[in-house]
Amino acid sequence: xxxxxxxxxxxxxxxxxxxxxxxxxxxxxxxxxxxxxxxxxxxxxxxxxxxxxxxxxxxxxxxxxxxxxxxxxxxxxxxxxxxxxxxxxxxxxxxxxxxxxxxxxxxxxxxxxxxxxxxxxxxxxxxxxxxxxxxxxxxxxxxxxxxxxxxxxxxxxxxxxxxxxxxxxxxxxxxxxxxxxxxxxxxxxxxxxxxxxxxxxxxxxxxxxxxxxxxxxxxxxxxxxxxxxxxxxxxxxxxxxxxxxxxxxxxxxxxxxxxxxxxxxxxxxxxxxxxxxxxxxxxxxxxxxxxxxxxxxxxxxxxxxxxxxxxxxxxxxxxxxxxxxxxxxxxxxxxxxxxxxxxxxxxxxxxxxxxxxxxxxxxxxxxxxxxxxxxxxxxxxxxxxxxxxxxxxxxxxxxxxxxxxxxxxxxxxxxxxxxxxxxxxxxxxxxxxxxxxxxxxxxxxxxxxxxxxxxxxxxxxxxxxxxxxxxxxxxxxxxxxxxxxxxxxxxxxxxxxxxxxxxxxxxxxxxxxxxxxxxxxxxxxxxxxxxxxxxxxxxxxxxxxxxxxxxxxxxxxxxxxxxxxxxxxxxxxxxxxx
Amino acid sequence: xxxxxxxxxxxxxxxxxxxxxxxxxxxxxxxxxxxxxxxxxxxxxxxxxxxxxxxxxxxxxxxxxxxxxxxxxxxxxxxxxxxxxxxxxxxxxxxxxxxxxxxxxxxxxxxxxxxxxxxxxxxxxxxxxxxxxxxxxxxxxxxxxxxxxxxxxxxxxxxxxxxxxxxxxxxxxxxxxxxxxxxxxxx
Numbered sequence: 001x002x003x004x005x006x007x008x009x010x011x012x013x014x015x016x017x018x019x020x021x022x023x024x025x026x027x028x029x030x031x032x033x034x035x036x037x038x039x040x041x042x043x044x045x046x047x048x049x050x051x052x053x054x055x056x057x058x059x060x061x062x063x064x065x066x067x068x069x070x071x072x073x074x075x076x077x078x079x080x081x082x083x084x085x086x087x088x089x090x091x092x093x094x095x096x097x098x099x100x101x102x103x104x105x106x107x108x109x110x111x112x113x114x115x116x117x118x119x120x121x122x123x124x125x126x127x128x129x130x131x132x133x134x135x136x137x138x139x140x141x142x143x144x145x146x147x148x149x150x151x152x153x154x155x156x157x158x159x160x161x162x163x164x165x166x167x168x169x170x171x172x173x174x175x176x177x178x179x180x181x182x183x184x185x186x187x188x189x190x191x192x193x194x195x196x197x198x199x200x201x202x203x204x205x206x207x208x209x210x211x212x213x214x215x216x217x218x219x220x221x222x223x224x225x226x227x228x229x230x231x232x233x234x235x236x237x238x239x240x241x242x243x244x245x246x247x248x249x250x251x252x253x254x255x256x257x258x259x260x261x262x263x264x265x266x267x268x269x270x271x272x273x274x275x276x277x278x279x280x281x282x283x284x285x286x287x288x289x290x291x292x293x294x295x296x297x298x299x300x301x302x303x304x305x306x307x308x309x310x311x312x313x314x315x316x317x318x319x320x321x322x323x324x325x326x327x328x329x330x331x332x333x334x335x336x337x338x339x340x341x342x343x344x345x346x347x348x349x350x351x352x353x354x355x356x357x358x359x360x361x362x363x364x365x366x367x368x369x370x371x372x373x374x375x376x377x378x379x380x381x382x383x384x385x386x387x388x389x390x391x392x393x394x395x396x397x398x399x400x401x402x403x404x405x406x407x408x409x410x411x412x413x414x415x416x417x418x419x420x421x422x423x424x425x426x427x428x429x430x431x432x433x434x435x436x437x438x439x440x441x442x443x444x445x446x447x448x449x450x451x452x453x454x455x456x457x458x459x460x461x462x463x464x465x466x467x468x469x470x471x472x473x474x475x476x477x478x479x480x481x482x483x484x485x486x487x488x489x490x491x492x493x494x495x496x497x498x499x500x501x502x503x504x505x506x507x508x509x510x511x512x513x514x515x516x517x518x519x520x521x522x523x524x525x526x527x528x529x530x531x532x533x534x535x536x537x538x539x540x541x542x543x544x545x546x547x548x549x550x551x552x553x554x555x556x557x558x559x560x561x562x563x564x565x566x567x568x569x570x571x572x573x574x575x576x577x578x
Numbered sequence: 579x580x581x582x583x584x585x586x587x588x589x590x591x592x593x594x595x596x597x598x599x600x601x602x603x604x605x606x607x608x609x610x611x612x613x614x615x616x617x618x619x620x621x622x623x624x625x626x627x628x629x630x631x632x633x634x635x636x637x638x639x640x641x642x643x644x645x646x647x648x649x650x651x652x653x654x655x656x657x658x659x660x661x662x663x664x665x666x667x668x669x670x671x672x673x674x675x676x677x678x679x680x681x682x683x684x685x686x687x688x689x690x691x692x693x694x695x696x697x698x699x700x701x702x703x704x705x706x707x708x709x710x711x712x713x714x715x716x717x718x719x720x721x722x723x724x725x726x727x728x729x730x731x732x733x734x735x736x737x738x739x740x741x742x743x744x745x746x747x748x749x750x751x752x753x754x755x756x757x758x759x760x761x762x763x764x765x
Contacts, residue, residue: 004600004601004604004610032616132638164613164616166600166610166611167609167612167638236638239636239637239638242636242637243636243637309641310641311641311644322642323642323664323665324665325663327661332654332689333680333686333687334678335654336678336679337588337621337623338621338622339622340589373679444621446616537683540682542676545682554676557676
């Protein structure tokens, strides 16, 4: 029977059925569940790597050694792994090698809206793009086969609505794939100029062959419905177009987005009077189609921003309005994400705000430290940038500025790419203070283990990277571990360390409140000692609000963490057991 | 095609509700698509899940004016989702109110009389799902109570729902969930 399956789970299933042996990834929404789902399959080696570059290299090594291997990442993770990717394009694949990248149009959980298709073209690596879960599974299997047949890595490109939509999938058995023999091959696997010059010739030849393949591949589908209107599209946009336009137009659905089937596109355009290119984000297909001298309509009527919807496509192509809707006649408050009740980061940002520090921020739940009322974070760029950017700030503005400056970075993000920034601080005589928010887990992406947690992706005990020894090894002499809920002590430590004219690391240690091992009990209650000073409102806890000018704590939301009790100057908040 | 939108606040258990709904639609023999939100928005933000079933479903998302049913776990989120309801559609709303951050910080007020405003415009059922869940024996069954209320408004048979809950919910929580479903169904 068919199963309802998340697009990401279907990619994992496809890889399993294709006989994948090694999967290495770093978590990142919307790609995380691919690798999480691999854990279901016992005969596959799966790991959370410290970052995407390492993950890609593990997969590349496994491929060279003869195994089918895969690495999965979000769009910005592809930036981190770009270095090995561009060169493995020259090396090719021994065992099938697949990189699965998930873009996030609309930025549900990302810091930018980049379009990964450009990477396929720039690195000269074939890219497939499925439209639903069944295709996620099938395209993944195809990707492994094509990878071996054409001696190339293959990209699979997903987007949030493909990754995080469930649709029906037919399950098959795992193929029995033997490891390919490993043979030393310096000319192919050692990319130094003399060898790479020759491999580049092979790459260009390969792209020519793949273009020929894409002209006739069933992955690209033409649906002629006798209309004068044609639509060229791929991925989730195909599903939106199909829903909006039904059989009233002809379709060229591209399953291979690089290299593009130029002849097929020409032929399709010749058979239609008007052709629209429907693609979220950049005008990638449109630009290529126009470069072929074809007349198509793309971003003239579609946006470069955010996600599309069927109604948007209907309006643009058929000039028909969407369904009538009832509008809200007043402005209503937005509901942005917030730190959870009991979140350990809340104590950190409360103190940093109180001290009026400049906060060089990073990527994780704690990016929410930029949201009112804490509004403490000054900058967020990319994974790891909190540490190195703060060094830049300090070098630019001098020692006095540095005394009011800290970096905040999560344990997993520090492992990912914060370490090298800290090395830079030590090496180049920075006196920065780095706060590592050690909540014992990778929080934002939904609780993945990392090198500091002491467990593998399969939940097996493993060697644990010790943050203190690590920072010491780098050469940081001042390392303090502190509980961010002990506000007085934490404030004292931050003051001392920022004053210090030497590099220092504060490890703010308290586990994520959503971890099963964290057992806060009861809930907090405002008593009649309350003077209505509203100090407790400054921590931005979603359980605390003001009703009829009095502070109340929602007992359904409160988990009894007790941080508000530490803030209250009148001891007016008490703990009540359930 | 049936378009159902489940809205609420991150952490309220909307994902389980959409799983039950998706599974019941498959067992009833339909093509199904469910679109979820993961990641940052889940941290106490507005969450929206789309469940669509019918002969053939293409798009996993629902546009404005196209939801047959909106199942809301929270009042303000129900109000926010209003433009998505189809003309003549049905709204089922849990009476819980959770203040969003702009209300907590005092920058904005929680809109007054949402129930009245919705009633004026749409076919509305308001439920105290938490009380019903507590009556069933577990506060965490709010989502199943709401599923129960919604079930009555779909073309899928009662027995089919029971069958699906039996296969979706862990054995030791089955009894309390079945009770919660019935309390919702008979609401």
